[in-house]
Amino acid sequence: MMREKGTVPIGAKHPSGRSGKGGPSPFPARRLRPVAVLVLLTLVLLATAIVSLDLGSVQLSPRQILAALAGQGETQHELVILQLRLPRLVLSILIGVGLAVSGVILQGITRNDLASPDTVGVNAGSGLGMMFLLVVYPTAVAQSPLLLPLGAVAGAMAMTALVFALAYRQGSVLPSRLLLVGIAVGFGAQAAMLLFSLRMSFSMYSYVVTWMSGTLAAGDWTSILLLLPCSLLLVPLAFSRTRVLNVMSLGDYLAAGLGVSVDRQRLLLLGVATMLTAPCVAIGGHIGFLGLAAPHLARRMVGANHGVLFPAAALCGAILLLVADSLGRHLFAPVEIPAGVLVGILGGIYFLYLLARTKG
Amino acid sequence: MVDLRAENLSLAYDDNDVIRDLSATIPPEQITALIGPNGSGKSTLLKGLARLMKPKGGAVYLDGQAIHGLATREVARRLAILPQRPEAPDGLSVRELVAFGRFPHRGFLGISTAGDDAKIDLALGITGMSALADQPLGELSGGQRQLAWIAMALAQDTPLLLLDEPTTFLDMAHQLEVLEVLERLHRRQQRTIVMVLHDVNQAARYAHHMIALVGGRVVCRGTPREVLTPPWLAKVFGIEAEVIIDSRTQSPFCIPYVGCS
Numbered sequence: 001m002m003r004e005k006g007t008v009p010i011g012a013k014h015p016s017g018r019s020g021k022g023g024p025s026p027f028p029a030r031r032l033r034p035v036a037v038l039v040l041l042t043l044v045l046l047a048t049a050i051v052s053l054d055l056g057s058v059q060l061s062p063r064q065i066l067a068a069l070a071g072q073g074e075t076q077h078e079l080v081i082l083q084l085r086l087p088r089l090v091l092s093i094l095i096g097v098g099l100a101v102s103g104v105i106l107q108g109i110t111r112n113d114l115a116s117p118d119t120v121g122v123n124a125g126s127g128l129g130m131m132f133l134l135v136v137y138p139t140a141v142a143q144s145p146l147l148l149p150l151g152a153v154a155g156a157m158a159m160t161a162l163v164f165a166l167a168y169r170q171g172s173v174l175p176s177r178l179l180l181v182g183i184a185v186g187f188g189a190q191a192a193m194l195l196f197s198l199r200m201s202f203s204m205y206s207y208v209v210t211w212m213s214g215t216l217a218a219g220d221w222t223s224i225l226l227l228l229p230c231s232l233l234l235v236p237l238a239f240s241r242t243r244v245l246n247v248m249s250l251g252d253y254l255a256a257g258l259g260v261s262v263d264r265q266r267l268l269l270l271g272v273a274t275m276l277t278a279p280c281v282a283i284g285g286h287i288g289f290l291g292l293a294a295p296h297l298a299r300r301m302v303g304a305n306h307g308v309l310f311p312a313a314a315l316c317g318a319i320l321l322l323v324a325d326s327l328g329r330h331l332f333a334p335v336e337i338p339a340g341v342l343v344g345i346l347g348g349i350y351f352l353y354l355l356a357r358t359k360g
Numbered sequence: 361m362v363d364l365r366a367e368n369l370s371l372a373y374d375d376n377d378v379i380r381d382l383s384a385t386i387p388p389e390q391i392t393a394l395i396g397p398n399g400s401g402k403s404t405l406l407k408g409l410a411r412l413m414k415p416k417g418g419a420v421y422l423d424g425q426a427i428h429g430l431a432t433r434e435v436a437r438r439l440a441i442l443p444q445r446p447e448a449p450d451g452l453s454v455r456e457l458v459a460f461g462r463f464p465h466r467g468f469l470g471i472s473t474a475g476d477d478a479k480i481d482l483a484l485g486i487t488g489m490s491a492l493a494d495q496p497l498g499e500l501s502g503g504q505r506q507l508a509w510i511a512m513a514l515a516q517d518t519p520l521l522l523l524d525e526p527t528t529f530l531d532m533a534h535q536l537e538v539l540e541v542l543e544r545l546h547r548r549q550q551r552t553i554v555m556v557l558h559d560v561n562q563a564a565r566y567a568h569h570m571i572a573l574v575g576g577r578v579v580c581r582g583t584p585r586e587v588l589t590p591p592w593l594a595k596v597f598g599i600e601a602e603v604i605i606d607s608r609t610q611s612p613f614c615i616p617y618v619g620c621s
């Protein structure tokens with residue numbers, strides 16, 4: 001087929017022969033220099049963080065914020081900054097990074113841009129774990145608040161194990177099967193959660209609904225202490241799999257031919273993604289879409305090389321959640337919109353924009 | 361010298377037996393062509409030989425060791441395989457693709473050495489892709505793309521090279537270009553090459569050894585002149601054919617007339 005210059009409509013499908021990946025990219029990505037993008041994203045994150053510290057009912061000058069951060073401000077300012085705004089800031093970044101990194105992992109091991117912690121059932125699993133505890137052991141939960149995050153982690157791992165076991169056939173796990181089983185099991189878990197919620201008291205139900213909408217309002221230094229070790233351990237572990245994920249993007253046969261033990265690596269990476277997502281969900285609730293949108297955005301900016309995709313997606317995730325949380329706190333203050341809801345709205349608009357561009 | 365052989369090998373997808381109790385030895389430092397009708401198990405056998413499929417019975421031996429007992433990485437240093445219609449992520453350049461071939465040779469940190477770069481340059485040179493090294497793969501023609509994939513397998517720098525239908529979907533000029541590259545490779549570096557080929561005439565012209573499969577079993581093997589004969593063509597492909605010797609290449613050439621099944 002002859003293809004002359006100028007005859008391809010703008011935004012037409014790029015003839016790159018790629019398929020089976022959640023759809024071809026709608027238009028040839030304008031690739032920027034990866035390092036420049038990373039620097040830019042870091043600056044954006046810093047700027048967002050500063051604005052986020054400044055937003056709130058108590059108006060503070062930059063000097064007052066700095067003084068409070070250094071522990072030399074007025075007591076009330078220090079309370080606002082150190083106990084309210086800073087923990088939320090740190091939490092937004094940790095959860096944003098965690099969800100984005102596990103999104104990159106899941107999209108990498110399934111070779112499908114539509115994979116995310118939502119679509120392989122990790123989110124649903126941790127939700128189910130928490131609901132189970134709340135309904136079956138309400139008194140125990142009330143006595144020790146640590147139990148709920150543990151329940152979420154256990155639920156997520158059980159769900160991932162189930163998904164993996166169902167997707168396992170003839171000594172290997174097909175990426176497409178993993179995704180389909182994940183979606184099916186996720187729906188099942190949501191149905192089970194609905195059943196559980198019917199048996200709840202009204203106050204408990206409203207607690208659960210608040211949690212599911214994805215809010216960081218309850219964020220404090222304790223939750224950061226829970227989350228930080230996981231992030232410090234698992235994010236570097238994920239980054240260390242960069243080259244393996246790059247080779248796996250060529251497909252199972254080629255990856256195996258190049259010396260990657262595909263199934264073992266896929267299991268390991270799935271475990272990392274699960275362990276990374278579960279505490280994020282336990283603390284921040286159901287912040288859907290972030291694990292899908294952040295890797296997607298990053299890939300459009302820096303391409304598919306995981307060496308830059310990982311940090312770029314992590315930064316995108318942190319920025320997105322920070323913006324969503326800050327906006328949610330501020331837009332209709334004193335009423336707060338959960339960050340999860342705002343991420344969903346922002347992400348939805350972004351994907352609609354992509355859809356509109358692809359029509360050409 | 362490398363030694364690759366299958367002993368009583370059986371391969372199956374789910375419960376669908378494809379290769380049944382097959383034994384074959386790949387002659388070292390030669391080009392071997394696997395031929396046979398559709399569904400005869402050529403590609404499956406190639407996957408089995410490359411350790412991409414677990415045998416249902418029997419075993420494949422690489423240098424005398426059962427290939428499934430070897431580490432994946434160890435196999436990748438001795439044997440490269442290029443499956444049918446490989447796909448790469450968007451935006452990858454030819455050089456980036458070829459660099460993947462060095463993966464099994466790199467250490468824990470994956471730092472690329474001058475030796476790696478030399479192997480990549482060599483692979484690009486022998487496939488004639490040096491000038492296109494910085495082009496995105498998606499902007500190449502089908503033939504160039506296939507050569508880029510072959511360059512990746514070459515950069516793996518293995519004594520054994522397995523290719524699954526490297527010429528399918530290419531026009532005639534590109535088919536010849538790919539096969540010439542493989543022949544040059546054999547001539548210059550004495551690599552052992554095993555390839556699945558659809559076109560028996562191409563197989564006869566470029567291979568030293570042919571293995572014909574029907575229904576997952578080897579029905580005949582030997583030099584092109586031994587295999588490409590009217591009785592064997594009738595038995596393997598179910599066709600009535602005349603075989604002549606091409607005066608220019610001195611290889612047998614078949615002209616099929618009717619299906620005789």
